[in-house]
Amino acid sequence: xxxxxxxxxxxxxxxxxxxxxxxxxxxxxxxxxxxxxxxxxxxxxxxxxxxxxxxxxxxxxxxxxxxxxxxxxxxxxxxxxxxxxxxxxxxxxxxxxxxxxxxxxxxxxxxxxxxxxxxxxxxxxxxxxxxxxxxxxxxxxxxxxxxxxxxxxxxxxxxxxxxxxxxxxxxxxxxxxxxxxxxxxxxxxxxxxxxxxxxxxxxxxxxxxxxxxxxxxxxxxxxxxxxxxxxxxxxxxxxxxxxxxxxxxxxxxxxxxxxxxxxxxxxxxxxxxxxxxxxxxxxxxxxxxxxxxxxxxxxxxxxxxxxxxxxxxxxxxxxxxxxxxxxxxxxxxxxxxxxxxxxxxxxxxxxxxxxxxxxxxxx
Numbered sequence: 001x002x003x004x005x006x007x008x009x010x011x012x013x014x015x016x017x018x019x020x021x022x023x024x025x026x027x028x029x030x031x032x033x034x035x036x037x038x039x040x041x042x043x044x045x046x047x048x049x050x051x052x053x054x055x056x057x058x059x060x061x062x063x064x065x066x067x068x069x070x071x072x073x074x075x076x077x078x079x080x081x082x083x084x085x086x087x088x089x090x091x092x093x094x095x096x097x098x099x100x101x102x103x104x105x106x107x108x109x110x111x112x113x114x115x116x117x118x119x120x121x122x123x124x125x126x127x128x129x130x131x132x133x134x135x136x137x138x139x140x141x142x143x144x145x146x147x148x149x150x151x152x153x154x155x156x157x158x159x160x161x162x163x164x165x166x167x168x169x170x171x172x173x174x175x176x177x178x179x180x181x182x183x184x185x186x187x188x189x190x191x192x193x194x195x196x197x198x199x200x201x202x203x204x205x206x207x208x209x210x211x212x213x214x215x216x217x218x219x220x221x222x223x224x225x226x227x228x229x230x231x232x233x234x235x236x237x238x239x240x241x242x243x244x245x246x247x248x249x250x251x252x253x254x255x256x257x258x259x260x261x262x263x264x265x266x267x268x269x270x271x272x273x274x275x276x277x278x279x280x281x282x283x284x285x286x287x288x289x290x291x292x293x294x295x296x297x298x299x300x301x302x303x304x305x306x307x308x309x310x311x312x313x314x315x316x317x318x319x320x321x322x323x324x325x326x327x328x329x330x331x332x333x334x335x336x337x338x339x340x341x342x343x344x345x346x347x348x349x350x351x352x353x354x355x356x357x358x359x360x361x362x363x
Contacts, residue, residue, distance in 0.1 A: 005068075006032035006190055007053070007158065012062035014048050014214075023048050024214040026062070035184055035191040037201040040211030040237070046194045050160050053192065055079055066158070082151030082159040082189075086166045088143045090135040096122070096146050097131035103154045121149040124183065141172040145179065152187065161193045165200065177203055198238055202226065210234050228271060232359050235283045242289060242328040244282040244302075246358065248274045256358050258282055261324040266300040268356035280358045286331035288355035291318070291339060291347055298350035304328060306341035320349065 007030040014023035023045040030036050038046035051057040053064055055076030064071055071079055090099050097118050104114045122128045125145040135143055144164060151159055161180070165173045181204055184191055195201055201208045202222040209219040210233075218230040229235035232243065246266070249257040255267045256274055260282075268282055292298055304320035307327070316338050318330040330349065332338055341347065 004032055005029040006034075006066065007192070008063075008065040009049065009053075010063045010065065012049070012052065012064060013060045014045070014052060014057065015060045018060075021060075022214050023052075026214075026216060028209060028216070028219060030190060030192065032190055033188045035181075035193065035204060035206045037193045037195060037205040037208045038211060039195060039198065039201040039208050041196055044211035045214040046209075046211045047162055050162055050192060050194050053158075054081055054083055054160055080154075080157050082154070082156035084144075084147050084151045084159065084161040084164045086163040088135070088147045090143060090146060090150075092135050095132050095134055096127065096138070099135070099146060100131075100150050100153050103150060107154060117153050121153045124152075124186075125149045125179070139172075140168050141176060144168065144176055148180065148183065152183070152189065156189065158190045158192065161191065163195055164193075165197075166195075173200070180204065202238070208238075210237060212237075229283070229357070229359070230271060231362060232281050232283070235357065235359060240286050240329065240331070242284045242286060244284070244322070244326055244328065245324070245361070246280050246282045248276055248278045248280055248358070250276050255353055258358060260302060260322075261326075262303070262322070264302045266302065266356065267353040268300075268358040269354060270358040272358070272360045274358060274360070279361045281361050283357045283359060284328075284351050284355060286317070286329045289328065289330045289349055289351050291330060291332075292350040296348075296350070298348070299353055300356065301348050301350045304347055304349050306343060306345045306347060308343070309338075309341075320347070 009026045009028045012023060012026040013021055015021050026049055038049060040046050048057060052059050055074065059072050100118045100121050101114050104117060122131055125148060127142060127145055165176050168176060177200060193204065205222055207219060207221055208225055210217045210225065212233050218225060218234045225234060225238045229238060235241050244260065246258040246260050249259045249265065252267065256270050258266050258268055260266065274280055292301060302322065304322055307319040307321055310317040315331050315333050318332065320328050322328065
């Protein structure tokens, strides 16, 4: 993967009615060969950014560059961009081979070159014997492989994927995640992927841009987003998280001393410039929150009351309520020794100071 800026969104805005912005000053640099995911809830602006890059939507303000050249006024078919949609967009009256050949014939490639590329593409997605079948004769996963192969067959510089796995069941979706990553690593194309599935984004991406209401909240690597979210929205959207209301008591070296609603004192780290007396949200991942043993000395501790537990197979979710009615969840690996509690039973929860993150209460 190159370090050069290959795709650039520069102060890009989008409005459909010239009043309300669905994308608000979007800035993003993407390196050649990078796999970047635009992640966010429905209506957050991520697909609109993809469509502007593809040329299917006009840019209201700002500029989009590819390899240093503006493309805002370039027709979609001249942008050399491949596209994969959720619902495949295969021609039902054409065979698999004919579907793959179509974008090459539009570009008037010689027949021998078309035949060679079709054969190579079918082998690439492990469908070498399926060229004479029609889309209706394929499974959902096979159809998505054909759609992916068709987007790659004319050797585009960029491949855009808009919720490409949304129509597949869980097992097929996971198989296709692996398939897309395999092809990306083998061919090295620049990929921009849109999804609202956080697990998919964490699994596949070099970087993730998290959208909300037309604004990128944070753009970073998957581990940075998960372990050091920049605000409460990102902390809540990426993975599971507990949100506990707190106030800043005082800074304490690399930490902040916080006080909870029941006057419990705890310690946490923070990426925000918090001030003494300021309200904040203490976030702790469920897998970093533990049930303390009786009499155990802990760094941070708070009292909680058991509500229920959910068996999920490889782990168990425990739900508790704090004295201010805040609900928290603890995730414990299922080692067949998971504890049992009675409804309303009081226990202590504990976590390391480095596992708690204090963030501004701006939700």
